[in-house]
Amino acid sequence: MRLRRIGTKGRPFYRVVVAPSVAGRNGRFVETIGTYDPLSTPKQLKIDEARALHWLMEGAQPSETTAVLLNKLGILEKFFAARPSARNSYKFLDKRTGLTSRESVIETPAAAPAPKAEPVAKAAPVVEEAPVVEEAPAVEEAAAVEEVAAVEAAPAEEPAKTEEA
Secondary structure, three states, X not given: OEEEEOOEOOEOOEEEEEOOOOOOOOOOOXXXXXXXXXXXXXXXXXXXHHHHHHHHHHOOOOOHHHHHHHHHHOHHHHHHHHOHHHHHHHOHHHHHHOOOOHHHHHXXXXXXXXXXXXXXXXXOOOOOOOXXXXXXXXXXXXXXXXXXXXXXXXXXXXXXXXXXO
């Protein structure tokens, strides 16, 4: 099972098809079991559950992308309920979707890796705040304006002339 793109450039639309493994990317296929439209809001995914389960039971291997879509619809969980040993072939789903199935956690609690030691967090330096002193900003601003006015009003000093020998 795999996706077959039938949309145009910039407008993807896919058919979920069952194809022989020797068929090319856009080669012949046996049956169309659904469609996927990623541009619609919300994304539309329609797969005939009975036909998908039939082909999975017959031994069809879905591509990774198709397996993720089947997993979203819950079709793979029904398949794993019928064939628990098939779950080993789909380990990439846990990595790709970040999901772990409840059954795999229940089956192997002892196989869980030991928790890693967390690095000790460094304490942030303590910064003491200076006490707030209320000052009259208007008085400071007035004094600064007077200083600037006095400097501008004062005659500029002439630089000292040095005799050149």
